[in-house]
Amino acid sequence: xxxxxxxxxxxxxxxxxxxxxxxxxxxxxxxxxxxxxxxxxxxxxxxxxxxxxxxxxxxxxxxxxxxxxxxxxxxxxxxxxxxxxxxxxxxxxxxxxxxxxxxxxxxxxxxxxxxxxxxxxxxxxxxxxxxxxxxx
Amino acid sequence: xxxxxxxxxxxxxxxxxxxxxxxxxxxxxxxxxxxxxxxxxxxxxxxxxxxxxxxxxxxxxxxxxxxxxxxxxxxxxxxxxxxxxxxxxxxxxxxxxxxxxxxxxxxxxxxxxxxxxxxxxxxxxxxxxxxxxxxx
Amino acid sequence: xxxxxxxxxxxxxxxxxxxxxxxxxxxxxxxxxxxxxxxxxxxxxxxxxxxxxxxxxxxxxxxxxxxxxxxxxxxxxxxxxxxxxxxxxxxxxxxxxxxxxxxxxxxxxxxxxxxxxxxxxxxxxxxxxxxxxxxx
Amino acid sequence: xxxxxxxxxxxxxxxxxxxxxxxxxxxxxxxxxxxxxxxxxxxxxxxxxxxxxxxxxxxxxxxxxxxxxxxxxxxxxxxxxxxxxxxxxxxxxxxxxxxxxxxxxxxxxxxxxxxxxxxxxxxxxxxxxxxxxxxx
Amino acid sequence: xxxxxxxxxxxxxxxxxxxxxxxxxxxxxxxxxxxxxxxxxxxxxxxxxxxxxxxxxxxxxxxxxxxxxxxxxxxxxxxxxxxxxxxxxxxxxxxxxxxxxxxxxxxxxxxxxxxxxxxxxxxxxxxxxxxxxxxx
Amino acid sequence: xxxxxxxxxxxxxxxxxxxxxxxxxxxxxxxxxxxxxxxxxxxxxxxxxxxxxxxxxxxxxxxxxxxxxxxxxxxxxxxxxxxxxxxxxxxxxxxxxxxxxxxxxxxxxxxxxxxxxxxxxxxxxxxxxxxxxxxx
Numbered sequence: 001x002x003x004x005x006x007x008x009x010x011x012x013x014x015x016x017x018x019x020x021x022x023x024x025x026x027x028x029x030x031x032x033x034x035x036x037x038x039x040x041x042x043x044x045x046x047x048x049x050x051x052x053x054x055x056x057x058x059x060x061x062x063x064x065x066x067x068x069x070x071x072x073x074x075x076x077x078x079x080x081x082x083x084x085x086x087x088x089x090x091x092x093x094x095x096x097x098x099x100x101x102x103x104x105x106x107x108x109x110x111x112x113x114x115x116x117x118x119x120x121x122x123x124x125x126x127x128x129x130x131x132x133x134x135x136x
Numbered sequence: 137x138x139x140x141x142x143x144x145x146x147x148x149x150x151x152x153x154x155x156x157x158x159x160x161x162x163x164x165x166x167x168x169x170x171x172x173x174x175x176x177x178x179x180x181x182x183x184x185x186x187x188x189x190x191x192x193x194x195x196x197x198x199x200x201x202x203x204x205x206x207x208x209x210x211x212x213x214x215x216x217x218x219x220x221x222x223x224x225x226x227x228x229x230x231x232x233x234x235x236x237x238x239x240x241x242x243x244x245x246x247x248x249x250x251x252x253x254x255x256x257x258x259x260x261x262x263x264x265x266x267x268x269x270x271x272x
Numbered sequence: 273x274x275x276x277x278x279x280x281x282x283x284x285x286x287x288x289x290x291x292x293x294x295x296x297x298x299x300x301x302x303x304x305x306x307x308x309x310x311x312x313x314x315x316x317x318x319x320x321x322x323x324x325x326x327x328x329x330x331x332x333x334x335x336x337x338x339x340x341x342x343x344x345x346x347x348x349x350x351x352x353x354x355x356x357x358x359x360x361x362x363x364x365x366x367x368x369x370x371x372x373x374x375x376x377x378x379x380x381x382x383x384x385x386x387x388x389x390x391x392x393x394x395x396x397x398x399x400x401x402x403x404x405x406x407x408x
Numbered sequence: 409x410x411x412x413x414x415x416x417x418x419x420x421x422x423x424x425x426x427x428x429x430x431x432x433x434x435x436x437x438x439x440x441x442x443x444x445x446x447x448x449x450x451x452x453x454x455x456x457x458x459x460x461x462x463x464x465x466x467x468x469x470x471x472x473x474x475x476x477x478x479x480x481x482x483x484x485x486x487x488x489x490x491x492x493x494x495x496x497x498x499x500x501x502x503x504x505x506x507x508x509x510x511x512x513x514x515x516x517x518x519x520x521x522x523x524x525x526x527x528x529x530x531x532x533x534x535x536x537x538x539x540x541x542x543x544x
Numbered sequence: 545x546x547x548x549x550x551x552x553x554x555x556x557x558x559x560x561x562x563x564x565x566x567x568x569x570x571x572x573x574x575x576x577x578x579x580x581x582x583x584x585x586x587x588x589x590x591x592x593x594x595x596x597x598x599x600x601x602x603x604x605x606x607x608x609x610x611x612x613x614x615x616x617x618x619x620x621x622x623x624x625x626x627x628x629x630x631x632x633x634x635x636x637x638x639x640x641x642x643x644x645x646x647x648x649x650x651x652x653x654x655x656x657x658x659x660x661x662x663x664x665x666x667x668x669x670x671x672x673x674x675x676x677x678x679x680x
Numbered sequence: 681x682x683x684x685x686x687x688x689x690x691x692x693x694x695x696x697x698x699x700x701x702x703x704x705x706x707x708x709x710x711x712x713x714x715x716x717x718x719x720x721x722x723x724x725x726x727x728x729x730x731x732x733x734x735x736x737x738x739x740x741x742x743x744x745x746x747x748x749x750x751x752x753x754x755x756x757x758x759x760x761x762x763x764x765x766x767x768x769x770x771x772x773x774x775x776x777x778x779x780x781x782x783x784x785x786x787x788x789x790x791x792x793x794x795x796x797x798x799x800x801x802x803x804x805x806x807x808x809x810x811x812x813x814x815x816x
Contacts, residue, residue, distance in 0.1 A: 079168070134273075144808075165601060311761060676685070
């Protein structure tokens with residue numbers, strides 16, 4: 001079994017704000033991340049799949065196809081968007097990096113072909129902060 | 137003469153939108169960068185100063201002081217903010233990387249001590265796009 | 273379960289030298305790393321914790337708190353110090369990257385709150401050499 | 409148990425082409441990667457070994473020796489070469505990143521000393537594409 | 545005046561070989577770079593233009609248009625190609641990084657609009673080697 | 681005229697301490713950089729030369745020769761050393777990045793062949809701090 005990773009990126013606005021809490025509690029817990037006028041990030045997304053290479057191609061999976069799946073199901077919906085307002089699968093969820101990574105996993109997993117398993121979604125919020133999710 | 141550079145970063149939301157134009161013209165010119173719900177970036181800011189080192193310290197300028205000046209006059213006003221709505225010196229300007237770099241120059245230049253000249257403001261919008269401004 | 277990583281750095285001097293060996297044997301085994309006048313590195317430290325996100329915040333753990341714990345228990349004791357002479361938890365140990373990673377684990381683990389498990393300490397000695405320790 | 413990683417690089421030409429297929433099928437499957445005049449990459453190779461540190465040195469394995477083993481058995485045979493034509497252990501295999509990572513594992517594993525286990529071969533074809541192989 | 549830089553990349557094979565010299569002299573001067581079966585690189589290309597921002601857009605030049613010009617005139621002709629055999633503007637020239645940077649300048653300069661001057665072509669052959677050309 | 685840059689690195693210990701000042705004044709000016717037990721860095725050194733390419737080779741200067749000159753005259757004397765104690769050309773100078781860059785320039789300049797001019801010495805002390813020196 002080998003593991004193949006493709007990196008893509010998207011630029012998005014977001015905000016950490018729990019609507020069930022007061023404005024003051026949001027400020028206290030999330031600090032400047034709660035700014036009502038939003039802030040944003042260059043997110044770097046690494047998607048790892050695993051399986052056995054095809055002897056005819058040497059490929060576990062054609063990395064150009066993997067890139068297309070990520071672009072179609074994730075990048076087009078998140079890039080240059082507001083993660084809280086514009087992304088259907090984040091509706092009613094906190095837009096933390098943890099929840100984003102788990103949400104991306106759920107969007108990608110159904111679109112991989114037989115024999116190619118999703119192994120990890122790794123999402124950098126900044127060059128110094130990232131989350132990994134392995135599906136359970 | 138030597139040149140000393142310090143890098144700092146800030147995360148911010150912005151939007152490219154000319155209020156003197158129709159929504160359609162903004163869409164045509166700026167594409168997804170005009171998204172009314174904003175998007176954002178991890179901006180990387182490199183500030184270069186020039187001058188002659190002090191023989192007693194070997195420093196052109198104490199890089200910790202340079203960092204404090206950048207943080208006080210730029211990072212605290214831009215980090216986790218909306219560049220269009222929250223940053224006074226960008227009011228009534230397009231929030232392009234070009235204008236941001238020129239605006240940052242104007243904020244920083246008055247705060248450097250005698251003998252330390254601002255040489256360059258370099259601003260990365262993404263790892264693949266940056267602007268440099270040398271003050272004229 | 274998700275995994276959250278925060279990166280911090282420190283600059284330190286060190287030396288590889290086994291006091292139970294002759295000077296010649298140290299030279300033979302450690303080469304220039306045994307230089308009696310020390311050398312040093314920009315260490316890059318990545319700390320990964322794991323657990324389940326809190327539904328109210330979307331956070332496994334507030335990454336600013338993780339950063340504070342790393343700074344208080346590691347960075348303040350190692351940054352701009354001599355790892356052999358100044359760091360209490362490295363006393364009487366070889367200052368290899370392996371031992372540093374294991375020592376950092378022991379310092380950090382007791383300070384994480386319930387529900388947040390330390391998963392990995394990854395320490396870069398140079399951009400081309402790193403050690404990972406998973407606690408056993 | 410600790411994990412130690414050393415990074416090395418090599419620059420090489422290659423081509424994706426299955427000689428059992430028609431020229432047209434190769435074009436269809438591999439696109440521009442099938443170009444008969446070759447293309448190439450700066451490959452970045454990360455080799456991770458695992459084991460217990462020696463109490464006398466603090467080393468799992470002397471990283472300079474690990475580097476020498478990688479250079480002797482991999483870099484000298486692959487750097488500035490054509491992976492399809494010049495590298496004996498890739499003869500009659502597709503030169504995909506997957507097969508390269510698995511081939512490198514087989515070349516390295518026999519040369520590690522007792523107590524030092526090969527854990528992972530990670531090979532970057534470009535900064536955005538990499539493969540990991542853990543030996544089974 | 546501001547300076548705007550866009551980075552693009554291409555993967556290509558090449559070889560350093562002077563056909564006016566003997567095989568032995570080529571080996572002596574170029575070493576393994578003369579390998580008759582080629583080698584290759586992930587080239588990173590940074591193109592800098594300069595001029596004054598348009599007050600209506602805040603742009604010196606729309607960076608998406610700059611990217612398209614680079615892709616049309618450079619990347620499509622060089623990516624996944626053999627620089628010695630496949631690239632018309634390198635015919636009868638040594639494929640050194642110096643000559644590549646100068647050749648790229650000549651291809652790009654005629655395609656920039658009025659008011660946008662080409663300032664620099666910077667080409668990385670490896671992460672540790674690059675050439676800059678300023679047009680004269 | 682083209683500009684060619686080669687990057688090399690060295691790991692060294694140093695300390696900022698002016699022997700003409702009291703211990704207290706050193707603490708006040710240099711803070712933790714004055715630690716009497718030293719600290720250290722992974723220095724990254726970029727050396728840029730300029731000139732005209734040779735039509736026979738396409739080279740301004742053989743980058744392997746440039747690398748050898750840097751290694752012989754700089755890296756061998758600084759790598760794994762104490763910059764204050766072990767490096768002859770820093771004797772009686774403050775070991776600031778500014779002075780290091782100027783000192784390296786003076787060591788390198790005499791060793792470049794005719795037709796190859798030293799253009800810039802750029803020295804990173806950390807990934808966020810660097811100095812450039814252009815020889816005057």
